[in-house]
Amino acid sequence: MDVIEIKNLTKTYGKARGISNISFNVEEGEIFGFIGPNGAGKSTTIRILLSLIYPDSGSAAIFGKDCIQFAPEIKKNIGYLPSEVFYYDNMKVKELLNYSASFYKKDCNKRMKELADIMDLDLNKKIDDLSLGNKKKVGIVQGLLHEPKLIILDEPTSGLDPLMQQNFFELLKEENKKGATILFSSHILSEVQRLCNRVAIIKEGKIVTVEKISNLTENTYKKFKVETKAPLDATYFQISGVHNLEVKGNVTSFIFKGNINDVMKKIAGVEIMNLWIEEPDLEEIFMHYYEKEA
Amino acid sequence: MNIFLHELKAYRKSTMIWTFSLVIMMVLFMSLYSSIHADAEAFLKVLKNYPEAIRNALGFNEKNFLTVVGFYSFLLSFVTLCASLQAMNLGTSIVSKEVREKTADFLLTKPVTRSQILTAKLMGAVVSLVITNMIYFAAASFMAFQFKADDFSMKIFFLLSLTVFFVQLIFLALGMIISVIFQTIKSVLTVSLAVVFAFYFVGMFFDTSGEKVKRYFSPFKYFDTAYIIKHSSYEPSFLIAGAAITILAIAASYFIYAKRDIHAV
Incomplete structure (x- = not known):
C-alpha cells in the first residue's frame, strides 16, 4: 500500500520558487529520502502534505485519503519535525510536550519519557534556555511521542551533534521496524544514503529521478583528481563513464561512473604525484542528471 | 479545549495588567468626583469657556456631569479607549x-x-475580556456606592459599564480580521494603537457635527452615554451595527484563514 501518493502536484509562488508537476509515491514501511538543494521545493511539497499550504493543481493523498479534505483525521497519525524549531516561550519542555500530547487522544507519557532518555533531554528546563540542538531534540520528541504511523522530517539533523544524530537515526530505524513509514527530506546525500531505502531527487521544483538507494550506490559516482608529474594530454582520461573532464596544468579532474578498474588502469599508466577520490557532492550528481536529460 | 486553556494561560499576565490598569484609572477618576462635586459652580464656569464642539467631543454634558453616572460616563470614554486597546491587542495576536x-x-x-x-x-480572548470586565465592574460599582448621594440607578450604571465590553468585542473582531489579512504583523501594539486611535479621533471629529449617520464610522460613538442615561437602554440601530461588524469580521476571518497558505518563516 502507498502511504503517500503525490500526483502532478503544482504550486507556484514568487517567481522562481515552488514545485511543478511533482509525482511520486511512498510505500508503507519504507524510509523514503527526499533530497535536493535548498530552495528546490522539498519544504513546499511537505507543507502541502501537511495542508499548511494548498496546491494550485494536482493532489496528494496520505493513508489513501486526500491530504486536504481529511487533514485533521490524517494528522492523528503523522509526526512532523520542521527544519527550524520554535516553540512557545515561557514554557518548560515538559509543559510543551504535554501540550503537544494533549492533541492526541492517548496516553503519551511513557513514550515521552523514553524518548527524552534516548535523546538526553532535560524535561524540566525552560525552552527559552535551550540551545539550538536541544530545541531540536524537543522537536524530535514532540514529533514522535504519539507513535505516528507516518513520520515527516524536514531537514531534521541541522543543529544535532554527531552523537545525537546517531541516536536519532537509531530511533528512526526502530520506529521504522515497528511499522512507521518515514519521509526524510535533506540536502545532505550521505545521511540519506545511510538511512533510506528509496530516494526522490528534486531540483528547481521538479523531480529529477526516483531511485533505490542501492541503485544509486551501485552506480556510484566518484570524483577523481589526479596530480601527475608531467602535464597530461587532455584526452588521456577520455574513456566511457567520464564526465566533466578538466585539465589544469598537472591536475586533471573528472567524475566517473562505471567499472572503477578501467580508471585505475589508466591511472596506473602514468606517474602520479597525488590522487584524490571523493564522493561527488549533490550538485555534481544533479549536473550529471541534467546532462542525461539533455 | 486544550488550545483554549493554553491560550487563557498565555493571556493571564496581560489580562491581569490590563485589568489592573483599568481599575486604577477608574479609581483615580472617581476619587476626583467628590472634590469636583464640591466645587461644582467653579467647575461649570471653566467648562463653559470651552467651545461647545470640544465639550461634546470630550463627552462633557453639563446636565449630567455632576451626577455620579454623568461623571462616570465622562471617565468611561477613557476607560473604553484603553479597554479597546486591550481587545485590539488580543484580536491582532490571535493569528499573528x-x-x-x-x-x-x-x-x-x-x-x-x-x-x-x-x-x-x-474563546480564550473573549473569556479574558469577560474576566477583565467582571473585575472592572465589581471595582467600579464599589467606587460608585461610595458616592450614592443622588439618584443613582444601578441599571444605568451597569448598562454604561457594559458598553466597554461591547466596544471591546468590536475591536477584538477588527483585530482578528486585520491579523488574518496581514499575517506578518511585527508589532501588535503599533497596529492596535494606530487603529484604535484612528477610530477614536474619527469619532471625536464626527461627533462635533452632531450628525447621527457619521457616528457609524467609529465604534467609540455607538454608545451615547447621554442616551443611555435618559432612556435606560441602548440605541437599537447602533447595537445592530456593532453586532453586524463583529460577526462579519469574525466570519470573514474564519473564511480567509481556512484558505490561507501558511508559509515557512
Missing part, C-alpha cells in the same frame, strides 16, 4: 502571535481544523 513566534507549524500540524484553532483562540 503564532506567525511571529513561529509556532504556527506546531499548531497547524496537529489533528485539528483551522476553524477549531480559531474558535479556541477566540
Whole structure:
C-alpha cells in the first residue's frame, strides 16, 4: 500500500520558487529520502502534505485519503519535525510536550519519557534556555511521542551533534521496524544514503529521478583528481563513464561512473604525484542528471 | 479545549495588567468626583469657556456631569479607549502571535481544523475580556456606592459599564480580521494603537457635527452615554451595527484563514 501518493502536484509562488508537476509515491514501511538543494521545493511539497499550504493543481493523498479534505483525521497519525524549531516561550519542555500530547487522544507519557532518555533531554528546563540542538531534540520528541504511523522530517539533523544524530537515526530505524513509514527530506546525500531505502531527487521544483538507494550506490559516482608529474594530454582520461573532464596544468579532474578498474588502469599508466577520490557532492550528481536529460 | 486553556494561560499576565490598569484609572477618576462635586459652580464656569464642539467631543454634558453616572460616563470614554486597546491587542495576536513566534507549524500540524484553532483562540480572548470586565465592574460599582448621594440607578450604571465590553468585542473582531489579512504583523501594539486611535479621533471629529449617520464610522460613538442615561437602554440601530461588524469580521476571518497558505518563516 502507498502511504503517500503525490500526483502532478503544482504550486507556484514568487517567481522562481515552488514545485511543478511533482509525482511520486511512498510505500508503507519504507524510509523514503527526499533530497535536493535548498530552495528546490522539498519544504513546499511537505507543507502541502501537511495542508499548511494548498496546491494550485494536482493532489496528494496520505493513508489513501486526500491530504486536504481529511487533514485533521490524517494528522492523528503523522509526526512532523520542521527544519527550524520554535516553540512557545515561557514554557518548560515538559509543559510543551504535554501540550503537544494533549492533541492526541492517548496516553503519551511513557513514550515521552523514553524518548527524552534516548535523546538526553532535560524535561524540566525552560525552552527559552535551550540551545539550538536541544530545541531540536524537543522537536524530535514532540514529533514522535504519539507513535505516528507516518513520520515527516524536514531537514531534521541541522543543529544535532554527531552523537545525537546517531541516536536519532537509531530511533528512526526502530520506529521504522515497528511499522512507521518515514519521509526524510535533506540536502545532505550521505545521511540519506545511510538511512533510506528509496530516494526522490528534486531540483528547481521538479523531480529529477526516483531511485533505490542501492541503485544509486551501485552506480556510484566518484570524483577523481589526479596530480601527475608531467602535464597530461587532455584526452588521456577520455574513456566511457567520464564526465566533466578538466585539465589544469598537472591536475586533471573528472567524475566517473562505471567499472572503477578501467580508471585505475589508466591511472596506473602514468606517474602520479597525488590522487584524490571523493564522493561527488549533490550538485555534481544533479549536473550529471541534467546532462542525461539533455 | 486544550488550545483554549493554553491560550487563557498565555493571556493571564496581560489580562491581569490590563485589568489592573483599568481599575486604577477608574479609581483615580472617581476619587476626583467628590472634590469636583464640591466645587461644582467653579467647575461649570471653566467648562463653559470651552467651545461647545470640544465639550461634546470630550463627552462633557453639563446636565449630567455632576451626577455620579454623568461623571462616570465622562471617565468611561477613557476607560473604553484603553479597554479597546486591550481587545485590539488580543484580536491582532490571535493569528499573528503564532506567525511571529513561529509556532504556527506546531499548531497547524496537529489533528485539528483551522476553524477549531480559531474558535479556541477566540474563546480564550473573549473569556479574558469577560474576566477583565467582571473585575472592572465589581471595582467600579464599589467606587460608585461610595458616592450614592443622588439618584443613582444601578441599571444605568451597569448598562454604561457594559458598553466597554461591547466596544471591546468590536475591536477584538477588527483585530482578528486585520491579523488574518496581514499575517506578518511585527508589532501588535503599533497596529492596535494606530487603529484604535484612528477610530477614536474619527469619532471625536464626527461627533462635533452632531450628525447621527457619521457616528457609524467609529465604534467609540455607538454608545451615547447621554442616551443611555435618559432612556435606560441602548440605541437599537447602533447595537445592530456593532453586532453586524463583529460577526462579519469574525466570519470573514474564519473564511480567509481556512484558505490561507501558511508559509515557512
